[in-house]
Structure formats: C-alpha cells, structure tokens
Amino acid sequence: MSSGNAITAAIANVLELDTNGRDVEKSSSSAIPLMPIGEAADMGRSPDGTPLFDPRVFDSYEFARNPYPYYKILRDHYPVYHDTLHNCYWVTRYDDITTCYFDDEGFNTIPKGSSSGVLGNTQLELSGIEHKRRRNLYGQHLVGQALKNRLPSIERLAREMIDAWEAADEDWYVKNEDGTRTVELGKAFANEFPIRVVCEVLGFPQEARGQFYYWYNSMMSGLGGSDTHRQGLEARQDLEDYLEPIVRERRKQPTFLYGDDGKSIGKDIISKLCEEKIDGDYLSTEEITSNVALIVGGGGETTRGAIMNMWYLLLQHPEQFAQVMADEALWDNAFHETLRHSTPIGGQPRHNTYDVELHGVTIPAGSLVQMVDFSANHDDRIFENPEDFDIHRADLYSGKILRSGFRKEGRCSHMAFGVGPHLCPGAWISHQEAVLGSMVLAKHFKNPRINVERMKKDIDGKSLVPIGLISVRDLWIDFEVV
Ligand code: HEM
Structure with a gap:
C-alpha cells in the first residue's frame, strides 16, 4: 500500500537522479539502453529463442519509464522469476x-517491515487473526452510509481549495496577460486535498493541520530506510507526543463529526480508536498514532497519484475527456481505468509460509515474493490491448468497488486496491475524493489543456514523459476562467 513498499522504493532511488530523460541518460551507469516506449531492450536469447531477462533492468531508468514490455517478458516466459540479484x-x-493475495496463510505479510518503524506496528504488517482484530477498528467510517454523509464535506473541501487560487500569490498559479490561467495541479490541489479529507474524518484538530502536513511529508519520505529515515522517525514521535493529551481527553470526552447541515454523523476516527479494545485492552497512544499514520500514509500519496494520473491521461485523450465532460457518470470509468492503466502502487511484498511450487519454480518457505500489481493490470490474458487507455473497455469492471471479489459479470477489476484480506479499506473514500474533486475542478476549468512547455519531456526532448512506475508529480494546465 505505502509508497515505501519495496517496488516503489527501489524505483525512487533511481528516479532521484531524474529531472528529465536527457539528464538521466548522462547520469545512469546502467548498461540498459533507453528504448522506444513499448519495446524492451534486447537482453539476449536462449538457444530455443526464449528471451533472456537481466535483473539489472529493475534498477534502470529505462525500466521506471517503460516497464510494461519487461513485465510482458516475465509474464510470458518467467511467470515466477527468481531474481538472484535482489534476492x-x-x-x-x-x-x-x-x-x-487471497491465501493470507500461505503468503503472509510478516515480516513485511515496509515502514521501517516510521508508521509503527500496523495492520498492514500483520496476518491472520492478528490482522482481522485490527482491520475493523474504524473501517466503517470509510464506507457506506458514514461515507455518504461525508460527501458534501469532501466537495466543500475541494471547492475551498480551488476558490482560493485567484487570491493566491504562488508560483503554481499564473495569471497570463491574455486572461487565461496556468495552474500546477499537484501543488494547487492534489498534493493536499486527500490529506485534508482524511484529517477531517480523523478529527485531527484544525489548528495543527499545517504542522500535520510536515509530519506527513517527513514520514512519507522517511519510508524505505533512506537517508531521510531519521527525520521520518522523529516526525512520527512528534505526532505521538502531540496526540498524547488529545487521546487522554477524548477517552473521557469523545468528539464528533458533523454534516454540512450541522447534524452529528458519529464519532471521529480518533475518538473511535480511543474507545476500541483488542483482547480486552484499550489501544495505547502508540497504537492510535500508528493507525493515524497508516490512514494518512495510506491515503495521501496514493489518492494524489490517482488524481494526477487521471487528469494527465484524460487530457492526453481529448475525445474521452469530452465524453466525461458530457456525462459525469463516466468519471467512475475514468477513475478505474486510470487505476488499471497507471496505478500509484506498484505491488506488495509477501513471504511464503511453506515451500511453494508455482509454474515449475520452487519458492522455499520464508522467501520474499513480490506481487506485481502493475503487471497484473497489464496482463493481456485479462485485459485486451492493456497498454491502451480506454474508459469504455468491456473487460474492466468499473462498478461499485467489490469488497470480496474481483470478477463480476465476466469483467475483472483492476488490482490497484489489492484483493483479499488486506484489500484497501480506503478504496471507497479515495474513489469519492478523486471523482468529486475532479467534478469540482472540471466546473472551474474551461477548455483545460496541458501546458506542454512547462512539463518534463521524454528522451526525445519533445514528448511528454510516460507515467511508467511513478505517478505524475507536476501537471501544468492552461485554462480559461469560467
Ligand atoms: C487511489 C488510492 C489508493 C490506493 C491505490 C491504495 C492502495 C492500497 C493497496 C494496494 C493496499 C493493500 C496492501 C496489501 O495488500 O498489503 C492498501 C491497503 C490499505 N490502504 Fe489503501 N489505497 C488508496 C487509498 C487509501 C485511503 C484514502 C486510505 C485511508 C483513508 C487507505 C488506507 C489503507 C489502509 C489502512 C490499508 C491497510 C489495510 C490492511 O492491511 O488491512 N488507502 N491500499
């Protein structure tokens, strides 16, 4: 789930060098050449003609920008690939x-350790009964009627952010001489919007929300054991110190969420966590902090990536964008197709409990097994022409998010929220954030188009960079004021 998972962390190391394709070409020591999008570098062939696979490709910039032809080689020829370089x-x-994913006993998340202590001991890193006990502590706040009650607030938060653009004196919002505007969607909206939504549901005090973004950013960049790890741990400790008196208070006096009509719609998540028990004991402040960190950590970067990727893809497919503008119901399709085509989360690590044989490969018990969601979403056994972005595709299930299944009416869902016991509990709220937030944005933009000049370019120096493994960071949009 988190951007600290092994797959994204390895890629992020490569991408730290990246400002645009040409800089990377200079600085990359990899022997893997940069290829036209959709084509894999030739890594040699065995005597029977089978393409060989060089695991050094995983560490290359080429793989980060153009991973799908490499995943196709793996799917077609090495569906279980033993990578001796990355063990x-x-x-x-x-x-x-x-x-x-469904076999929680055979493929467990212990010892996942993906957060290296920054998030703390969370449900993400537990399996079986231990996981089940923690899974339902607050989940009901993120789904069903509770979520329905929150929808007007989600819309309001989006409007508040967008309405503030005109008065903002920031480099991410440009008032052009001809009266048009240019906005960088990440800084202006997508980076912060999901955090604001989740802060509200948590019942995080308003006056500390500015500070909260600092803690959140520090914890996120401290994931994965990088040199920012210490700062991540300190931020987590600061957050816990801040929450300590609040937890004490809310254990005595819970606080509530209110709809925009002023009516109470139940306790906020922090208050709920304060009264929950596991095995007869109340959760400690440490455990409550871990839950808060996981909820925000799980819902921030991911939903940001979904919103950014969706707008990037739609604006590059103007006919489909026009259809969405003409029929708001199609935002659901656009959201799910974005998560299939370019999911923000690459995959999840698991460890196998027993020796397993799969496709003739024996995986010894206790091995690190990387489940590549990126590749599942582009498996042409399931999705036709998987590299195409098509909001009308007949093989993708784009209906209500399925809690317990992934196939309905002969269609398959994407793998972006995982499946099985760890299925993302934030799937429903992130869907609403991306769709409602985008509807509000769409009403604000007249004739939006990508400002190509301000965008990072691919290796030819002209084309827009493909999304590859890392979600869009900056998206400059020109538009006319409505
Ligand atoms: C587009 C947005 C999102 C994506 C792509 C996403 C993706 C995922 C994935 C793939 C998992 C499964 C991890 C595994 O199998 O080990 C997961 C778990 C989780 N997600 Fe999300 N997520 C998103 C939004 C959110 C939001 C908005 C929240 C909170 C409000 C959230 C909270 C969580 C939590 C708490 C878990 C752990 C569940 C467990 O281990 O039982 N996520 N997410």
Missing part, C-alpha cells in the same frame, strides 16, 4: 497474484 521472486500474472 526475491517476482510473480507477474493476474491470476497467480490474486490467488496468492
């Missing part, structure tokens, strides 16, 4: 990954 096994086919 793990990569599982790349949709059906195999879903089977493993």
Whole structure:
C-alpha cells in the first residue's frame, strides 16, 4: 500500500537522479539502453529463442519509464522469476497474484517491515487473526452510509481549495496577460486535498493541520530506510507526543463529526480508536498514532497519484475527456481505468509460509515474493490491448468497488486496491475524493489543456514523459476562467 513498499522504493532511488530523460541518460551507469516506449531492450536469447531477462533492468531508468514490455517478458516466459540479484521472486500474472493475495496463510505479510518503524506496528504488517482484530477498528467510517454523509464535506473541501487560487500569490498559479490561467495541479490541489479529507474524518484538530502536513511529508519520505529515515522517525514521535493529551481527553470526552447541515454523523476516527479494545485492552497512544499514520500514509500519496494520473491521461485523450465532460457518470470509468492503466502502487511484498511450487519454480518457505500489481493490470490474458487507455473497455469492471471479489459479470477489476484480506479499506473514500474533486475542478476549468512547455519531456526532448512506475508529480494546465 505505502509508497515505501519495496517496488516503489527501489524505483525512487533511481528516479532521484531524474529531472528529465536527457539528464538521466548522462547520469545512469546502467548498461540498459533507453528504448522506444513499448519495446524492451534486447537482453539476449536462449538457444530455443526464449528471451533472456537481466535483473539489472529493475534498477534502470529505462525500466521506471517503460516497464510494461519487461513485465510482458516475465509474464510470458518467467511467470515466477527468481531474481538472484535482489534476492526475491517476482510473480507477474493476474491470476497467480490474486490467488496468492487471497491465501493470507500461505503468503503472509510478516515480516513485511515496509515502514521501517516510521508508521509503527500496523495492520498492514500483520496476518491472520492478528490482522482481522485490527482491520475493523474504524473501517466503517470509510464506507457506506458514514461515507455518504461525508460527501458534501469532501466537495466543500475541494471547492475551498480551488476558490482560493485567484487570491493566491504562488508560483503554481499564473495569471497570463491574455486572461487565461496556468495552474500546477499537484501543488494547487492534489498534493493536499486527500490529506485534508482524511484529517477531517480523523478529527485531527484544525489548528495543527499545517504542522500535520510536515509530519506527513517527513514520514512519507522517511519510508524505505533512506537517508531521510531519521527525520521520518522523529516526525512520527512528534505526532505521538502531540496526540498524547488529545487521546487522554477524548477517552473521557469523545468528539464528533458533523454534516454540512450541522447534524452529528458519529464519532471521529480518533475518538473511535480511543474507545476500541483488542483482547480486552484499550489501544495505547502508540497504537492510535500508528493507525493515524497508516490512514494518512495510506491515503495521501496514493489518492494524489490517482488524481494526477487521471487528469494527465484524460487530457492526453481529448475525445474521452469530452465524453466525461458530457456525462459525469463516466468519471467512475475514468477513475478505474486510470487505476488499471497507471496505478500509484506498484505491488506488495509477501513471504511464503511453506515451500511453494508455482509454474515449475520452487519458492522455499520464508522467501520474499513480490506481487506485481502493475503487471497484473497489464496482463493481456485479462485485459485486451492493456497498454491502451480506454474508459469504455468491456473487460474492466468499473462498478461499485467489490469488497470480496474481483470478477463480476465476466469483467475483472483492476488490482490497484489489492484483493483479499488486506484489500484497501480506503478504496471507497479515495474513489469519492478523486471523482468529486475532479467534478469540482472540471466546473472551474474551461477548455483545460496541458501546458506542454512547462512539463518534463521524454528522451526525445519533445514528448511528454510516460507515467511508467511513478505517478505524475507536476501537471501544468492552461485554462480559461469560467
Ligand atoms: C487511489 C488510492 C489508493 C490506493 C491505490 C491504495 C492502495 C492500497 C493497496 C494496494 C493496499 C493493500 C496492501 C496489501 O495488500 O498489503 C492498501 C491497503 C490499505 N490502504 Fe489503501 N489505497 C488508496 C487509498 C487509501 C485511503 C484514502 C486510505 C485511508 C483513508 C487507505 C488506507 C489503507 C489502509 C489502512 C490499508 C491497510 C489495510 C490492511 O492491511 O488491512 N488507502 N491500499
């Protein structure tokens, strides 16, 4: 779930060098050449003609910008690939990954350790009964009627941010001489909007929300054991110190969420966590902090990426964008197709409890097994022409998010929220954030188009960079004021 998972962390190391394709070409020591999008570099062939696979490709910039032809080689020829360089096994086919995710006993998340202590001991890193006990502590706040009651607030938060643009004196909002505007969608909206929504549901005090963004950013960049790890741990400790008196207070006096009509719609998540018990004991402040960190950590970067990728893809497919503008119901399709085509989360690590044989490969018990959601979403056994972005595709299930399944009416859902016991509990709220937030944005933009000049370019120096493995960071949009 988190951007600290092994797959994204490895890529982020490569991308730290990246400002645009040409700089990377200079600085990358990798022997892997940069290829036209959709084509894999030739890594050699065995005597029977089978393409060989060089695991050094995983560390290359080429792979980060153009991963799908490499995943296709793995799916077609090495569906379970033993990577002796990174000491793990990569599982790349949709059906195999879903089977493993549902088998929580055979493929557990212990010792996932993806957060290296920054988030703390969370449900994400537990399996079986331990996981189940923590899974339902606050989940009901993020779904069903409770979520429905929050929808007007989500819309209001989006409007508040967008309405503040005209008065903002920031470099991410440009008033052009001809009366048009240019906005960088990440800084102006997508980076912060999901955090604001989640802060409200948590019942995080308003006056500390500015500080909260600092803690959030520090914790996120401290994931994955990088040199910002210490700062991440300190931020987590600061957050816990801040929450200590609040937890004490709310144990005695819970606080409530209110709809925009002023009516109470139940306790906020922090108050709920204060009264929950596991095995007869109340959660400690440390455990409550871990939950807060996981909820915000799980919902911030991911939803940001979904909003950014969706707008990037739609604006590059103007006919489909026009259809969404003409029929708001199509935002749901656009959201799900974005998560299939370019999910913000690459995959999840698991450890196998027993020796497993899969496609003729024996995976010894206790191995690190990487489930590659990116690859499952582009498996042509499931999705036709998977590299195409098509909001009308007949093989993708784009209806109500399924809690317990992934196939309905002969269609498959994408793998972006995972499946099985760890299925993302924030899937429903992030869907609403991305869709409602985008509807509010769309009403504000007249004739929006990408300002190509301000965008990072691919290796030809002209084309827009493909999304690849890392979600869009900056998206400059020109528009006319409505
Ligand atoms: C587009 C947005 C999102 C994506 C792509 C996403 C993706 C995921 C994935 C793939 C997992 C499964 C991890 C695994 O199998 O080990 C997960 C778990 C989780 N997500 Fe999300 N997520 C998103 C939004 C959110 C939001 C908005 C929240 C909170 C409000 C959230 C909270 C969580 C939590 C708490 C878990 C752990 C569940 C468990 O281990 O039982 N996520 N997410």
